[in-house]
Amino acid sequence: xxxxxxRQMQVDQTGTIxxxxxxxxxxxxxxxxxxxxxxxxxxxxxxxxHDPVSLRIMGFTLTLRNNEADHIEVEVQ
Amino acid sequence: xxxxxxLAGNPNSGKTTLFNELTGARQHVGNYPGVTVEKKQxxxxxxxxxxxxxxxxxxxxxxxxxxxxxxxxxxxVNEKPSMIVNIVDASNLERNLYxxxxxxxxxxxxxxxxxxxxxxxxxxxxxxxxxLSKLLNVPVVPTIARSGEGKKELLQTIASNVNxxxxxxxxxxxxxxxxxxxxxxxxxxxxxxxxxxxxxRWTAIKYLEKDQQIVESGKKEDMKVALQLEGxxxxxxxxxxxxxxxxxxxxxxxxxxxxINSVLKQNVIGYFQDKNRLQLSDKxxxxxxNRFLGPIIMVGIxxxxxxxxxxxxxIPVGWFESFFGWIGGxxxxxxxxxxxxxxxxxxxxxxVGGVLGxxxxxxxxxxxxxxxxxxxYLARMAFMLDRVFRMFGLHGSSVMAxxxxxxxxxxxxxxxxxxxRTLKSPKERLTTLLTVPFMNCGAKLxxxxxxxxxxxxxxxxxxxxLITLISWxxxxxxxxxxxxxxxxxxxxxxxxxxxPYRMPTxxxxxxxxxxxxxxxxxxxxxxxxGISIVLWAMMTFPGLPETKTQEFESLRLFIMSGVPARVLxxxxxxxxxxxxxxxxxxxxxxxxxxxxxxxxxAQVDFDEAHAGLKNSIAGRIGxxxxxxxxxxxxDWRTNIALVGGFAAKEIVVSTLGTAYSIGExxxxxxxxxxxxxxxxxxxxxxxxxxxxxxTIFYAPCFVTVVCIAKEAGSWKWAAFSxxxxxxxxxxxxxxxxxxGSIVLT
Ligand SMILES: Nc1nc2c(ncn2[C@@H]2O[C@H](COP(=O)(O)OP(=O)(O)OP(=O)(O)O)[C@@H](O)[C@H]2O)c(=O)[nH]1
Numbered sequence: 001x002x003x004x005x006x007r008q009m010q011v012d013q014t015g016t017i018x019x020x021x022x023x024x025x026x027x028x029x030x031x032x033x034x035x036x037x038x039x040x041x042x043x044x045x046x047x048x049x050h051d052p053v054s055l056r057i058m059g060f061t062l063t064l065r066n067n068e069a070d071h072i073e074v075e076v077q
Numbered sequence: 078x079x080x081x082x083x084l085a086g087n088p089n090s091g092k093t094t095l096f097n098e099l100t101g102a103r104q105h106v107g108n109y110p111g112v113t114v115e116k117k118q119x120x121x122x123x124x125x126x127x128x129x130x131x132x133x134x135x136x137x138x139x140x141x142x143x144x145x146x147x148x149x150x151x152x153x154v155n156e157k158p159s160m161i162v163n164i165v166d167a168s169n170l171e172r173n174l175y176x177x178x179x180x181x182x183x184x185x186x187x188x189x190x191x192x193x194x195x196x197x198x199x200x201x202x203x204x205x206x207x208x209l210s211k212l213l214n215v216p217v218v219p220t221i222a223r224s225g226e227g228k229k230e231l232l233q234t235i236a237s238n239v240n241x242x243x244x245x246x247x248x249x250x251x252x253x254x255x256x257x258x259x260x261x262x263x264x265x266x267x268x269x270x271x272x273x274x275x276x277x278r279w280t281a282i283k284y285l286e287k288d289q290q291i292v293e294s295g296k297k298e299d300m301k302v303a304l305q306l307e308g309x310x311x312x313x314x315x316x317x318x319x320x321x322x323x324x325x326x327x328x329x330x331x332x333x334x335x336x337i338n339s340v341l342k343q344n345v346i347g348y349f350q351d352k353n354r355l356q357l358s359d360k361x362x363x364x365x366x367n368r369f370l371g372p373i374i375m376v377g378i379x380x381x382x383x384x385x386x387x388x389x390x391x392i393p394v395g396w397f398e399s400f401f402g403w404i405g406g407x408x409x410x411x412x413x414x415x416x417x418x419x420x421x422x423x424x425x426x427x428x429v430g431g432v433l434g435x436x437x438x439x440x441x442x443x444x445x446x447x448x449x450x451x452x453x454y455l456a457r458m459a460f461m462l463d464r465v466f467r468m469f470g471l472h473g474s475s476v477m478a479x480x481x482x483x484x485x486x487x488x489x490x491x492x493x494x495x496x497x498r499t500l501k502s503p504k505e506r507l508t509t510l511l512t513v514p515f516m517n518c519g520a521k522l523x524x525x526x527x528x529x530x531x532x533x534x535x536x537x538x539x540x541x542x543l544i545t546l547i548s549w550x551x552x553x554x555x556x557x558x559x560x561x562x563x564x565x566x567x568x569x570x571x572x573x574x575x576x577p578y579r580m581p582t583x584x585x586x587x588x589x590x591x592x593x594x595x596x597x598x599x600x601x602x603x604x605x606x607g608i609s610i611v612l613w614a615m616m617t618f619p620g621l622p623e624t625k626t627q628e629f630e631s632l633r634l635f636i637m638s639g640v641p642a643r644v645l646x647x648x649x650x651x652x653x654x655x656x657x658x659x660x661x662x663x664x665x666x667x668x669x670x671x672x673x674x675x676x677x678x679a680q681v682d683f684d685e686a687h688a689g690l691k692n693s694i695a696g697r698i699g700x701x702x703x704x705x706x707x708x709x710x711x712d713w714r715t716n717i718a719l720v721g722g723f724a725a726k727e728i729v730v731s732t733l734g735t736a737y738s739i740g741e742x743x744x745x746x747x748x749x750x751x752x753x754x755x756x757x758x759x760x761x762x763x764x765x766x767x768x769x770x771x772t773i774f775y776a777p778c779f780v781t782v783v784c785i786a787k788e789a790g791s792w793k794w795a796a797f798s799x800x801x802x803x804x805x806x807x808x809x810x811x812x813x814x815x816x817g818s819i820v821l822t
Contacts, residue, residue, distance in 0.1 A: 023324055028286070029572045031330035032138035034172050039334075044359065048368045049464035052473070052571055058171045059200075061358075061575040063460050065467070068570055 004076055006041075006053070006069035014042040015076035022071035034058050035072060080239050081156065082128045085149060085180065086164030087173050088135030089576045091192040094585075095164055095222040096132040099232075123229075125236035131158065137172070139179045141290040150290075153185060154274055159239050160186045162231070167197035167204060167219070170346060174213075174337045181215065184245035184276050188238055189217040190231055195224075196577075201349035212340045214244065223582065245276060250332045254285060254325060257313045261285075261306055270302045271295060284310050285325040358577040362457070371461055378454070380542065382445045382485055393437035401430030416617065424613030433598070440594045443519075446485055447589040451581030455480065456573070463571050469553040470560025473571050475509040483516035484549065490514045490781040494788055504566040508556050510788055511798050514777035515552040517545060520726035524772050527730055531751040532765040548773045555805070615695040616717070621688060629685040636677050640670075647671045648678075695720075709771060709810035710764040719771065725778045763821065767814040774806035 003018055017039050022030055034057055035041075044054040044061055051066045064072075084099075086092045100119025117132040133152060134145035141147050153161065161180050165173040180187050191206065210217040216234045220227030249255055261281035265272065271280050271294065283291040284306050295303040310325070317323055364370055405426045412418040449455050455476070463473025475497075476484065482493025493513045497506050517525065525544055533540040560566075621629075637645060648671055691700060691713070698720065699713030706716055718732035733750060754760050776799040777785070786795035 019322075020327060023326070024287075026570045026572075027324070028138075028140050028326055028330075029570050031327060032140065032175065033572055033574070034175070034334060036327070036331050036334055038331075045362060045366055046368075047366065047461045047464060048371045049461075051464045052460060054362075054366070054460065054575055058169070060169050060172060061362075061577070063463075063473075063571060063573045063575055065463065065571045068572065 002076065003073055006043075006055075006064070006072040006074050007066050009043045009053075009074060009076060011043050011045055013076055014040065015074035016040050018073045018075050020072055022068070026068060026071070030064075030068070030071065033062055035062070041074065080126065080128050080160075081158045082130050082235065082239070083133050083153060083156075083158040083161045084130055084164065085133040085153075085161050085176070086135060086192075087137055087166060087169075087176060089574065090135065090164045090166040090169075090173060091222040092132060092135055092164045095190065095192065095220065096130065097588075098222055098225050098228055099128075100130055121232070123232045125232040128232075128235065130162075131156075136176065138176060139183075140286060141288055147290065153180075153183060158185065160188060160235060162188050162190055162235060164190050164192050164222075166193045167191045168193050168200055168202060170197075170202075170204065171334075171337055171341060174340075175333060177213070177215075178246065178248070178333050178336060181213070181243070181246035182248070182282070183279055184243055186238060186241055186243040187215045188231075188235055189213070189215055190222075190227070191217055191219045192222050194219045194227075195221050203347040203349065205345050205347075208343065209340070209345045212343060212345065214246075245278070247278070248332055248336045250329055253313055253317060254328055254332075257285065257309055257325075258282065261309055264302060264305060268299065268302045270306075271298050281306070282329065285313065286329055287326060358453075361578050362575075365454070366457055366461055371457075375458060375461065378449070380538070382449075385441060385445055390437040390441040397430070397433060397437065401426060401433070404430070419617065420610070420613055424610050436594065436598060440590060443590045443594055444586065446480070446488070447586040448581055449485075451579070451585055451589070453576045453578045456575050459573070460575060466553075467568060467571075469557040470505065470508060470564075470568070471512075471553075471556050472505045472509075472569060474573065475505065478509050478513050479516055479549075479552070482513035483518040483521070485545075488516065489518045489520065490516065490777055491784055493518075494781060494784040497788060504560070504564050505569060507789055507794065508559050508564050510785055511559060511794065512552040512556045514781055514785075514798065514802065515548050515555065515774055517548055517773070518726065520778065521772055523727050523730045524722075525769060527733070527751055527754070528765040528769055531754045532760075532762045544769060544773065547770070551774060551809075616693045617689075618693060621685070621692055625688065626685070629681055629688075632681050633678060636674065636681070640674050644668070644671045644674060648675050706807075708815065709807060710759075710767045710814040711771075711810075712759050715764075715768060719775070722772070723776055723779060725780070726772070729772065763814060763817045767810045767817070770813055771806045771810040774802055774809060776800075776803045776806075 009015065017035060017037050019037055020027065020030055020035060039057055042056045044056050046053050052063045053066065053069055054061055054063045056062075084092055084096055096117065096119065099121045119130050119132070121128045121130055131152065133149040136143070136146045136149050139146055139150050141150060152158075163177050163180055165177060177187065177189060189210075191204065191209075197204065204219075206217050206219055216238050218227055218231045218234050220231055250258065258278060258281045261284060262277045264270070265277040265280055270277075271291075275283075275291070280291060280295075284295070287310070292303070292307070295306065314325055317325060317328065321328070365374055405422055408418070408421045408426060412421060458480075459473040459476045462476050466473050466475050478493045478497045480493075481488050482490045490513055493516065494510055497509045497513070525541065529537055529540050647668065691697075695717040696713060699716035702716045703711075703713045706712075711719070714733065718729045721728040721732040730750070733754070754765075776782070782795045782799055785798055786792045789795070
């Protein structure tokens with residue numbers, strides 16, 4: 001369907017990570033948790049104030065803030 | 078001889094559970110990622126040998142990203158354990174192996190304990206253990222830490238592999254990186270750069286990952302080599318950015334996961350269900366973190382916790398109260414009048430009883446919190462609240478420290494301050510450190526409970542909720558203030574795991590509850606008792622001068638001189654019968670005349686005790702402060718109690734107890750302190766609430782202050798928290814009391 005930033009993904013939407021742009025601490029932390037190109041993710045939900053977002057990756061649930069999700073580009077289905 | 082083993086793994090992989098299983102040590106078992114910050118040690122004696130086990134903090138990686146990672150890595154490098162027992166969550170294999178791979182790259186022998194086998198099975202995950210072990214070239218033992226299954230096999234495997242040598246794992250990171258690594262490795266080897274501590278290739282990898290800690294120590298070791306290495310890193314980085322638009326760190330992470338994938342792909346793992354469906358957990362989350370339902374449920378759960386605590390603890394609280402009343406009665410009968418009696422009843426029994434009487438309350442509260450923590454709900458609270466916390470310059474994970482400190486009333490600022498270690502960013506951490514003491518710790522609860530019972534008994538739960546809200550709002554506003562003045566700066570990432578919901582084990586919850594309650598009792602039993610006695614001494618000595626005592630004595634004689642003997646004997650009978658207990662009935666039997674006499678005599682006693690306390694060391698301190706504290710509605714007795722509260726907050730209660738049991742009409746009466754305050758002069762809802770506000774905000778107890786100094790790394794912040802908090806508290810109390818007085822009149 002196209003490439004969008006993780007922030008723009010809807011709840012329950014799935015996609016494949018295309019690129020991860022963050023560097024330094026944030027980039028490292030994101031990658032340590034398995035958010036790397038090629039991984040499939042699914043948006044599980046959002047906190048009541050719409051931020052952070054929770055997503056499913058490799059069978060577990062991960063949370064990210066929206067401004068952190070901006071660094072991740074996803075090819076959505 | 079025993080062998081040193083390090084227990085390491087991801088947060089929430091069951092490390093603590095396995096550690097307890099192996100060592101039998103009692104330890105907190107939680108469900109929040111990263112609870113285990115401290116290094117915990119234990120000894121395991123088994124058929125397979127004796128092992129010294131160190132429980133390393135749970136981490137996802139070894140990049141020195143967080144304090145835990147630094148702690149874990151430093152331990153592995155400095156203490157050189159014979160083996161790492163790596164707990165791997167079988168239901169979450171791919172991500173867990175990311176850490177394992179890094180251990181293997183370090184070249185320390187690794188044994189994998191493949192834990193949560195039951196969970197994996199339930200999720201339809203099948204793992205070929207033999208193959209995994211062969212491909213990774215390390216022993217792998219399946220375990221279920223919760224039931225102890227696999228423990229024996231694990232110990233046997235450790236024993237038979239512990240003295241072996243590990244061949245460090247070498248992963249290919251792609252041509253560009255590999256070339257750079259080879260080049261760097263050679264330079265490092267030939268100049269023995271940091272080789273006493275780290276393997277050459279590992280140092281090279283860390284340089285490419287731009288690992289702060291290694292780069293710093295490299296600079297110290299040999300500036301020339303360090304610059305040479307940094308030059309190579311710069312070159313590769315430039316090249317990778319130009320060709321692939323990524324940094325070396327990114328490529329290294331990709332290849333590590335690539336390596337794991339290549340292992341798992343060889344039919345090591347099979348899924349019989351959609352691996353991304355955590356049915357039950359997801360269903361619960363749909364409701365529990367729902368936009369509208371989530372906050373309602375959260376408030377409901379908080380309210381429920383209050384109700385649970387207050388309603389169910391009432392009965393045992395009553396038992397405790399009558400128990401101490403009974404002991405006081407015995408002591409009263411057995412001991413002769415004088416300082417010793419006063420010490421035992423007013424110092425020891427009232428002091429300790431006043432504090433221990435709240436044990437059931439605290440226990441019920443902890444029981445509820447332990448359940449929330451172990452079930453995984455607390456992590457959801459962090460998730461839901463992050464947006465709010467961030468507004469105040471904090472982190473969603475700050476909620477942990479706030480809650481441990483008493484964000485859900487109960488808890489203790491001491492472990493709360495320690496819990497801030499899970500926070501990475503120094504700024505958010507420091508801010509959390511300085512604001513968590515505003516929470517309602519278990520020691521402040523008795524103070525609130527006392528005042529609420531005395532003055533707001535009709536709305537107990539509501540007022541307690543109000544107190545919680547005030548402390549939260551206050552803490553958050555102060556945090557915002559600090560983050561925009563003394564502690565400015567960017568916020569840190571919120572990349573966090575939401576653990577699946579788990580039914581907490583009864584054993585886990587009980588251990589957890591007991592540990593925290595015991596902590597409280599220990600504190601109450603030792604520090605409090607000691608301080609109760611010191612305070613009793615401060616309140617008793619130097620005592621009244623001889624001339625004064627005689628004045629009171631002659632006053633008594635004067636009152637009795639005009640009274641007929643019949644009435645006097647009536648009063649005496651009453652006094653002997655009072656000791657047997659049934660005070661009320663006896664009073665009713667007194668004739669009107671005897672009542673009048675008894676009242677005036679009691680008044681003399683009261684005046685004498687009052688004068689004595691006022692003349693005591695504590696009384697002098699309290700009186701000298703009364704001039705300022707009267708603006709907040711506090712008299713000298715409250716002042717003494719508040720000064721004592723710096724030693725430990727629960728002392729506010731025992732001091733008030735001591736102050737009033739010395740100063741009141743009839744020291745033999747065992748009416749609870751609440752009842753006494755209700756009728757005491759100068760007390761009313763306004764004073765009570767002003768005192769509540771002061772208690773929320775003023776200087777943390779000295780144990781917390783010491784911890785803040787240690788955690789913040791400087792006494793400056795500790796001193797800051799004492800002075801700043803007290804000034805703030807005083808300002809707020811005065812404001813409340815003065816405005817309240819105007820509104821009410
Ligand atoms: N079903 C199942 N549950 C387990 C197993 N091992 C541990 N648990 C549960 O998993 C939860 C987390 O266990 P902990 O021992 O606290 O995990 P940890 O790795 O020490 O976590 P941190 O303290 O956060 O570092 C607890 O509720 C345990 O009861 C297991 O083998 N099977």
